[in-house]
Amino acid sequence: MHTVAVLALDHVIPFDLSVPIETFGRTRLPDGRDAYRVVVCALSPGEEVATGAFTLRAPYGLDALRTADTVVVPGTATPLAPLPAPVREALREVAARGTRIASICTGAFPLAATGLLDGLRATTHWAAAALLAETYPAVEVDPDVLHVDNGQFLTSAGAAAGLDLCLHLVRRDYGSAVAADAARLSVMPLEREGGQAQFIVAPWPATPRGAELEPLLAWLEAHLDEEVTVERMARQAGTSTRTLIRHFKEQTGTTPLRWLHRARVRRGQHLLETTGYSVERIAGQVGFGSAGAFRERFKRTTGVSPQGYRRAFGGAGAA
Known part of the structure; x- marks a missing residue:
C-alpha cells in the first residue's frame, strides 16, 4: 500500500494539513481496498504542534518520512521561520532515495529551504509568491498556476489548490477512474473551470518601495x-x-x-x-x-x- 506521510511543522495551517489526510485517507481502489495509508508526523513522536486555533499531537516522528512513498508538506502561518536542521536533513535524505515530495500553499517555503527546488519551477499561494521568489531566487516561481508537477517534487497554490494537487497525485498513482471517485467524495470536480490557473487579485511580482524600478x-x-x-x-x-x-x-x-x-x-x-x-x-x-x-x-x-x-x-x- 502507498504510504503518505503528512509533515506537521509548527504553526501548520489546519486546512492545508487536513486536505491530504482526508483526500488520501478516503480514496478507495475499485475492489474497495484503501488506496493509501496516511500518517501524520512531526519533529518527534507525540510532539505538540501549534496551529493557532488549537494544538495537535502528531503520533509519528521524522522516521515516518523514511518509510513513506510520498511526503506532503502543508503550509505554515510562519513561512520564513527557520527550518529545523533534522527536518531539512530528513527531507533531503528521503529525496535522495527517490521519495516523492509535495507541498501545499506556503509549504513551498520549507521545501525550498532544503534546496530541493533549486532550478525548478514551483508555485505557492499568489499572495506569497513574490516573497518566495525574493527569499529563494534559485527557484523559478510561477504564481499563475494551481500546481506544478516536476515529477519527484510538486508544489501547489493555496487553499483549495491543495485538493487539486492531491487529486492529481491520485490520478498519477491509480488512474482517472479512482481519482474521479475521490473527487466525487470531496464534492470537487476533477478538473476545475480554472484549469491550471490561480485567480490573481493583487499585483505580482511585488517590487520593494524605493527600488530602482x-x-x-x-x-x-x-x-x-x-x-x-x-x-x-x-x-x-x-x-x-x-x-x-x-x-x-x-x-x-x-x-x-x-x-x-x-x-x-x-x-x-x-x-x-x-x-x-x-x-x-x-x-x-x-x-x-x-x-x-x-x-x-x-x-x-x-x-x-x-x-x-x-x-x-x-x-x-x-x-
Missing part, C-alpha cells in the same frame, strides 16, 4: 492602454534594454513584457469585476489591440475566459 512600474501602470515596448520602457527608465531586462529579473523575478502582460490582465480583472463594460472596450483600455488578443492572454493567465471570470467574480457594477 518603482518609478518605471508606476509609469507603466498609468500607460497600460498605450503601445509599450521594451525599448520604450528602457527610454523611460533612462537605461539600455539589456540593463532593463537584468534589473527586471533581479527586482521582480520576471521579464518586462511578462510583467506588463500580467499588469494588463490584472487591470482587466478589475474592470470585469466592477464595470459592465464590454470585453471589446476593456481590451482597448488595457492595451490589447483586439478583443481576441485580450481573451487569449486573459485565459492563458487566469485559466478562464473574461466572461467566465465576470460570472464568477463580477459584482453589482458588472451586472
Whole structure:
C-alpha cells in the first residue's frame, strides 16, 4: 500500500494539513481496498504542534518520512521561520532515495529551504509568491498556476489548490477512474473551470518601495492602454534594454513584457469585476489591440475566459 506521510511543522495551517489526510485517507481502489495509508508526523513522536486555533499531537516522528512513498508538506502561518536542521536533513535524505515530495500553499517555503527546488519551477499561494521568489531566487516561481508537477517534487497554490494537487497525485498513482471517485467524495470536480490557473487579485511580482524600478512600474501602470515596448520602457527608465531586462529579473523575478502582460490582465480583472463594460472596450483600455488578443492572454493567465471570470467574480457594477 502507498504510504503518505503528512509533515506537521509548527504553526501548520489546519486546512492545508487536513486536505491530504482526508483526500488520501478516503480514496478507495475499485475492489474497495484503501488506496493509501496516511500518517501524520512531526519533529518527534507525540510532539505538540501549534496551529493557532488549537494544538495537535502528531503520533509519528521524522522516521515516518523514511518509510513513506510520498511526503506532503502543508503550509505554515510562519513561512520564513527557520527550518529545523533534522527536518531539512530528513527531507533531503528521503529525496535522495527517490521519495516523492509535495507541498501545499506556503509549504513551498520549507521545501525550498532544503534546496530541493533549486532550478525548478514551483508555485505557492499568489499572495506569497513574490516573497518566495525574493527569499529563494534559485527557484523559478510561477504564481499563475494551481500546481506544478516536476515529477519527484510538486508544489501547489493555496487553499483549495491543495485538493487539486492531491487529486492529481491520485490520478498519477491509480488512474482517472479512482481519482474521479475521490473527487466525487470531496464534492470537487476533477478538473476545475480554472484549469491550471490561480485567480490573481493583487499585483505580482511585488517590487520593494524605493527600488530602482518603482518609478518605471508606476509609469507603466498609468500607460497600460498605450503601445509599450521594451525599448520604450528602457527610454523611460533612462537605461539600455539589456540593463532593463537584468534589473527586471533581479527586482521582480520576471521579464518586462511578462510583467506588463500580467499588469494588463490584472487591470482587466478589475474592470470585469466592477464595470459592465464590454470585453471589446476593456481590451482597448488595457492595451490589447483586439478583443481576441485580450481573451487569449486573459485565459492563458487566469485559466478562464473574461466572461467566465465576470460570472464568477463580477459584482453589482458588472451586472
